[in-house]
Amino acid sequence: MNDMRIADRAVDTHGIRIKASAVQVYYGESHAIKDVSVDILDKAVTAFIGPSGCGKSTFLRTLNRMNDTIPICKVQGSILLDGENIYDKRVDPVQLRAKVGMVFQKPNPFPKSIYDNVAYGPRIHGLTRSKAELDGIVESSLRKAALWNEVKDRLHAPGTGLSGGQQQRLCIARAVATSPEVLLMDEPCSALDPIATAQVEELIDELRSNFSVVIVTHSMQQAARVSQKTAFFHLGNLVEYGETSQIFTNPKDPRTESYITGRIG
Amino acid sequence: MQDSHIVSSFDRDLEGVQAQVMKMGGLVEKALLDAAEALELRDEALAGKVRAADQAIDGLEEMIQTECARIIAQRAPTASDLRTVLTVMRLATALERSGDYAKNLAKRSLVLMGMAPVGTATGTVRRMAKLVVQQMSDALDAYIARDAVRAREIRARDQEIDQMYSGLFRQLLTYMLEDPRTITACMHLHFIAKNIERVGDHATGIAEQVIYLVEGELPSDDRPKHDAVSESI
């Protein structure tokens, strides 16, 4: 009996990539995230859902210290990536963001070539020693982002010349080029049409085999389609966190129920 | 969750299919009671009406299933909304099957009218039908009230029907052993009793759906089963 329990626990801890405990975020006086604790699993897609302004983006940004760039923003509590506190003084935020990559709502390729967009991260982090090695990373990143076949003949054309959906996949390629462990995505499809959205969703599902993916989405159907775990935020609180299938068929909290069924809460 | 949706036409969709299911329930209950009455009173005209009425039940079922499919496609219901739509679909299926059993009862009662009566069996069948209809109507009430407590009580009561069926089965066996000329009639009566017992199972199934609808999970415990038939064969 005892042995079984120990074995179960070992498997569980192995699956956790990020462990956030008692996280508080303040913007000046305003309390934006209230005592949120959550385990983000490896090789799984976790969706953050909730009404506008509930703190999804704020909490997502705590996971790679993107909030550091907002002067009035104060973060408390602990966030462990692979057991290490990312807010430790010895952690270099730039290095951290190579490990915890981010894709934003509006595709924001640099005004450079497709190649240079993807090569940017590996270059500044000095991840490669030769042109051939860099070429390899660019190709494999574009393949992981399901964009290679569409751009392989025009790698030196500007990234800004691609369609919206292609630009977003380029940003995903740029994020995966530094071999991150976690990919954070903040409403990555909200500027895309349904076909491009479907392609990005398909890609997210593939990325899951190599990364831990956290996606903020205002589309409940998207959360239901792409994620294995769903976290529902409301007024800065994490109201409910569980298996996506459970959240969408049998939520435990009446606030979750009201929100996902489109009722006035 | 009784609050209304932000999109009010969604509420109208859900109310619409639920109203149709209740209408279907009313038709099925009437068909069963009429069929049992026709059997006991040897009322050919009434049995004929029950047979004809099954079309309306089938039509409603088809309409409900189509409408539910449309709701799923257009509204992508979640949580209790999803469970409501799934429950409506399962209720419609259970009621359609029960309607078929009522029609079959009417058909067999027409055959039985051409034969000598067998003891008091048709009276017992009718009492059994009344009990089953009561179960069905209680289960549908529990559905409308979203009352899982009552649904559990209904589920536990299914035993009574099973026991009545077992009693009738033994009674029919006795008749057949005593007078082999009653075998054809007794076989028909036995199928009728078996079918009513199955309607009882559908009523129990509806009660279980109510538990699923309210609590999000089907009851997992097996309900007690006293099946004297397996012992007597």
Ligand SMILES: Nc1ncnc2c1ncn2[C@@H]1O[C@H](COP(=O)(O)OP(=O)(O)O)[C@@H](O)[C@H]1O
């Ligand atoms: N840079 C900022 N400065 C001050 N307040 C902010 C800032 N960013 C977000 N907020 C506030 O924090 C709360 C949560 O916002 P946000 O995390 O963007 O929500 P969501 O992504 O769920 O829509 C909101 O009340 C918002 O106004």
Ligand SMILES: [Mg+2]
């Ligand atoms: Mg946001």
